[in-house]
Amino acid sequence: MSQYLIDVHAHLYPSSFPNTPIEEILLRAKAANVKSIVNVSETVEDAKKILELKNDASLSDSLREIIEPCAGLHPVQPVGSMSLISTDQANSMLEFIRKKSAELIGIGEVGLDFTPHVLQNAIDSNPNLNLSTEELKKIQRQVFAQQIALSLQFDLPLNVHSRSAGHYALDCLRDYGARKVVMHAFDGQVKYAKKGVEMGFFFSIPPSIIRSPQKQRLVAEIPLSNLLLETDSPALGPEKGVDNEPNSIIISASEISKIKQISFEEVYQTTANAHRLFTRIANHY
Template structure:
């Protein structure tokens, strides 16, 4: 595959790949010309482990240089519960962002998740708080707003999750003045995505596009100038339920080329340019 490729959204740390050495994953990605992997945590512990990888001297310099760290608090815990019941739970990760602002390439994974299952589980788990679904949504909005403030303060782009909350997330980003945004694996309607394009936002496409008519329609509607490539490793691979790795990003590029009826080299060139534009702190590595 010709041309450097940037994976703008992957969960590349040991807790996501407990049985696969990260070195092997990076080596496979490098073999298909992935030069940078924007690595997004879900928790403070994940964010700390990303920096441990960056300083892991058992990895070669070229492999460590591929890892580009973000930090942020995902609205849902890895166990599938809501992680933001109390707004003060975000304080530690927000302080981490402040402390590491010069070393981060972006803030994420952050956003909103209004999936009914998540709402219902949270209400059931914390009956003493007497929160309803709208209360929980407002908690998420408040925490996202605090991340937006830091993105503006430190001029860092936002890597944004929006499950069952497409237009709500876009409205929140607009209302709080977010400027640099990638909407990862956006599952909202095309009309909302178009509003995101009007605001100058980018949309990243995972390999699961090959089994998602919604993602195929999204790619058809959005200009190539607003598209990026992602894997969301270990999720959203070409096969449901099978661990996904950054080397599968070539599937995203190939499917975008198919949908847009253009050469895959054009997809790689433009999406890499887009990635460097949105994430200017990425080290432009040589393969």
């Protein structure tokens, strides 16, 4: 079994860490035995920065190889006071994925966000559009479906956001035939997560599990064979409101070990799981 860890969901680019050099973060991750970081975007600009980092000659080869690029359009787009995906944003991301598919290991962060205040903010910020909550949800589903289609076309796994929309996102994934999926920081009910397991999907666990009874219940009920590790850096750390980094992934692993009453070494199964899902990530034996 591989004796290293993989962070399957992080936002590792300068705009997420304006006060911390990315090189320092990568060095700390490497020291913590994190060999791969699946770097997800929220916008086309993020995705471009991720590929720039992957090819940054100022970083050593051993640091660049840790970065595993993804590209995807997040369902919430905070441009000024807006939180509504535009057609132009969606089309730009779809074109970017098509153009750069050979350089990507997955598509993400994509999905649905039905958080009430997010939907209301979109309505309030776009009064001229006269959109209802249901119409906003429909727009999110349409963009999600387009990115699911690209994942099938290019055989790239999906890295899925589903805040306050867990079972809706799972229904979309099922209805559009998604095959390779990780549900990132899933906040839905265990009964829905189990349906995801039945479809062969994975669930990634952030360090915030130590302060989340919901995540603790999820780990208790989901088989180890369907669990992955993530940090969602700089969010979802062990302390609320404090920047999180990939080196804290050891907290996720330790908590899984504790909840499932297994050795820490057995949690390395999540690394094998990550390789099963993200087949373009190199093995580091």
